[in-house]
Amino acid sequence: MTIETPTKNQELLQEFTAAQREAAFKSLSPDMIAHLREIGTVTREASGTWLYEAGMGAYDFYVVVSGMVHIIDQGDQGDGIIGRVGSNAFIGELGLLMGQAPFLSAKVVEDAELIRLTGDEMRAVINSVPEIGDVIVAAFAARRELLMKSATANLTIMGPEGEPSVVRALEYVSRNRIPHRWLDTRQAEGAALADRLSLDPAQMNVVLRGDQVVKRPDNPGIAYALGIPLDVADGTSVDLTVIGAGPGGIAAAVYGASEGLNTLVIENTAIGGQVGTSSRIENYMGFPTGISGTDLAYRGQIQAIKFGARFASPRTARSVEQTEDGWNIKLCNGNDICTRSIVVATGVQYRRMPLPRLEEFERAGVYYAATELEARFCANTEAVVIGGGNSAGQAAMYLSRHAKHVHVCIRRDGLAATMSDYLLKRLESDPRITVHTLTEVTALHGDKMLSGVTLTHKENGDTHVDTKALFIMIGAAPNTDWLGDKCKLDDKGFILTGEAAGGSTPFATSCSGIYAIGDVRSGSVKRVASSVGEGSVVVSAVHGYLAGLEA
Ligand SMILES: Cc1cc2nc3c(=O)[nH]c(=O)nc-3n(C[C@H](O)[C@H](O)[C@H](O)COP(=O)(O)OP(=O)(O)OC[C@H]3O[C@@H](n4cnc5c(N)ncnc54)[C@H](O)[C@@H]3O)c2cc1C
Structure with missing residues (x-):
């Protein structure tokens, strides 16, 4: 093994399949290295040299011929070593292919001989030599997966649960697979960092590399701060x-x-x-x-x-x-x-519903997607799903593993006309899910965050459900x-x-x-x-x- 991973990451690696682990840390064969040597530039770097630092602009692809390079996550707790890269291994992850600034830093810790390729040279090799391209692309993708799981301190989203801008920022980074961690400022660690950086704990803020604060950024603002190229030049x-x-x-x-x-x-x-x-x-x-x-x-x-x-x-x-x-x-x-x-x-x-106070609770208890991110907000609460299509059915199945109970509300008298048979059977046989036919959600309750909804049955009238999570999945x-x-x-x-x-x-x-x-x-x-x-x-x-x- 030419890349070693420190203990924390070794634990994380247990969650990976053998194939993912092999892909992430595969070495290049001598023939591949010889080919890259012809295209790239051979450099010798002394111990202590930073090859690149998180957040800087475009960076290069390196093969380590000899010596040792550390991959470092710079956060508020100091530098964490994510990987140790030795001979015949290569440095980089998906961002290199996408033209993104690095999320991590790379430092030579033992005098090293390296082959350096620019991003363009690396992309040309990937396309022209499939054997090398397969190894590099598979490794980059697997490394991004590892980074996503390791909650890197390079990007910290700060703010309290239920604050819509926190949910919006988390949606953006999760769905775009940007490595990050979230510190809830109502919990001890988040509160302490907010205090140290003099940040209002009630607001969403972003902290880069432990101490660089970006106050209340929108999504393009987060991308800019990370050096993710959004802009296609004018013209x-x-x-x-x-x-x-x-x-x-x-x-x-x-x-x-x-x-x-x-x-x-x-x-x-x-x-x-x-x-x-x-x-x-x-x-x-x-x-x-x-x-x-x-x-x-x-x-x-x-x-x-x-x-x-x-x-x-x-x-x-x-x-x-x-x-x-x-x-x-x-x-x-x-x-x-x-x-x-x-x-x-x-x-x-999805269409937004003509529900009183809807806007007030969007991203503060009302969601239009049911992924890992929203599932986090369902722990210790019942969830309500509006809709009778396959997307509503899938959401109910998924959420039932996270919420105390799931209520599916539909206006019709059954799901057979709108949902695939396989999903319908699963919903009906799942004791954690109740389907409410002839029922609409007619009112939302709560103070800043959703705390309950009124369900109105066409014949039987109103009932109240305590819930912090309402999923709207109707008519696109x-x-x-x-x-x-x-x-x-x-x-x-x-x-x-x-x-x-x-x-x-x-x-x-x-x-x-x-x-x-x-x-x-x-x-x-x-x-x-x-x-x-x-x-x-x-x-x-x-x-x-x-x-x-x-x-
Ligand atoms: C929860 C859920 C579960 C589903 N499950 C299944 C399933 O199991 N099987 C199945 O076959 N189908 C499923 N579907 C349906 C399937 O996802 C869609 O049919 C499919 O995604 C449609 O793909 P699309 O590329 O046409 O459009 P979309 O997936 O709708 O993508 C359109 C993209 O365009 C972007 N966009 C819109 N306007 C602009 C603009 N002006 N400028 C730039 N970008 C813009 C949007 O942000 C969006 O990312 C599901 C849908 C949902 C919501």
């Missing part, structure tokens, strides 16, 4: 822009980039779209025991990046305008993207407002494609060069597999369109 010009990084958009990016298109993905919330809000997808082919939505999306994103696709997130597409050369996309920060073609994959979002609305009247929409706001839009190919919209796929498309089957399928095949139509422009 950037690409072949294909994919708007939305749900499963459909990610698939389009994988196929676009792998088939030679200069591909950019714009995502306004988190990579994965709706799938990132699901704890387990059980009907996606190839995963007989299911896969978490974030895992599926994450794998796709790595694949797309490996082929050269770029992701800008969180960034919102605000409008599109036709130009002489194609289309101009205006982003929320005012920047413009010039693109020759567009795949719209902006999906749908298409994300098409930003398109204005550019493309033809159906009467519910979904984008018309193919014949219905006067298009020559199935996913062509009424605007030439703009395609729509996945849940946002009128008539689409609202499933992961169908979105992925549409995202994969649309690229051949894009190629045909671009070839036509050049002819």
Whole structure:
């Protein structure tokens, strides 16, 4: 073993499968090292040299030929050694592939001979030498998993449970797989750090590397502070822009980039779209025991990046305008993207309910997703789920393992018409779940945080449920407002494609060069597999369109 892991991480490693452990710490063979030596620069660094420090800009990829390098997590408790990298091993994790600033620091602790490759050189090797690419990409992905579990002190989200901005920040970092830890400022450790840094414990703040405070940042502010590149330079010009990084958009990016298109993905919330809000997808082919939505999306994103696709997130597409050369996309920060073609994959979002005080409790007890993050807020409380579709069913099953009890409320008299049979049977046979038919949630109660809801049965009247967690999973609305009247929409706001839009190919919209796929498309089957399928095949139509422009 050429990478040693200190005790804390060795404990964490027990949670990893043997395959993940092997992938994370695999060494390069002598042939691979010889190949990298030809491409990179050989350097000798003395003990005490920092190769890079967390938060600095772009950094390089290093193979350790001899000597020893420590990987260090810098936090408020001082420097923690995350790994010791010796001969024939390499340094780096996923951020290197994604162009992110490092989350950890690397310091030479025994005089070392190293092979250094720039990010571009490393990406070129990954794409041109699959044997080396497989080892590096698998290691980077597995190391990110380890980092996510090890709650690195490099990024600390501070603030009390139930504060909406804390939940918002945690949603952002969890769904984008940014290593972090959360210190609840009502608990001793969080309160002590807030006191030492003179921070208001009632507010959300971010602390980097133990002492650098960013006060009440929004999500782009967190990304900036971490050195995560959000910005595509103003006037950037690409072949294909994919708007939305749900499963459909990610698939389009994988196929676009792998088939030679200069591909950019714009995502306004988190990579994965709706799938990132699901704890387990059980009907996606190839995963007989299911896969978490974030895992599926994450794998796709790595694949797309490996082929050269770029992701800008969180960034919102605000409008599109036709130009002489194609289309101009205006982003929320005012920047413009010039693109020759567009795949719209902006999906749908849950409808908000016309419930009194709803806004007051959003992220303070009212949630629109049921993942590991929200499950944390269900400990010691009953949970209420509104909705009768598969997403509500999955949420109920998942939450029943975390909450004291789960109540599913539906207006209809049964679930058979709206939920898959396998889920329905599981719900009915689970003693931790009660399905309330002919029932609506009609009132929310609490002071700052949700503490209870009123359920109103059509015939039997009102009952009260004490709960700190209400999940709203009803009727999805298409994300098409930003398109204005550019493309033809159906009467519910979904984008018309193919014949219905006067298009020559199935996913062509009424605007030439703009395609729509996945849940946002009128008539689409609202499933992961169908979105992925549409995202994969649309690229051949894009190629045909671009070839036509050049002819
Ligand atoms: C809880 C839950 C469980 C589910 N379980 C299953 C299941 O088990 N099996 C199954 O097959 N399907 C399941 N689904 C449905 C499945 O997730 C969707 O069909 C699928 O995600 C649709 O993919 P998409 O790429 O078309 O859109 P989405 O997943 O909706 O992604 C769209 C993306 O576009 C982004 N976006 C929107 N507007 C903009 C803009 N203006 N600029 C930039 N970005 C924008 C959004 O933030 C989002 O990330 C589930 C859905 C949910 C919510």
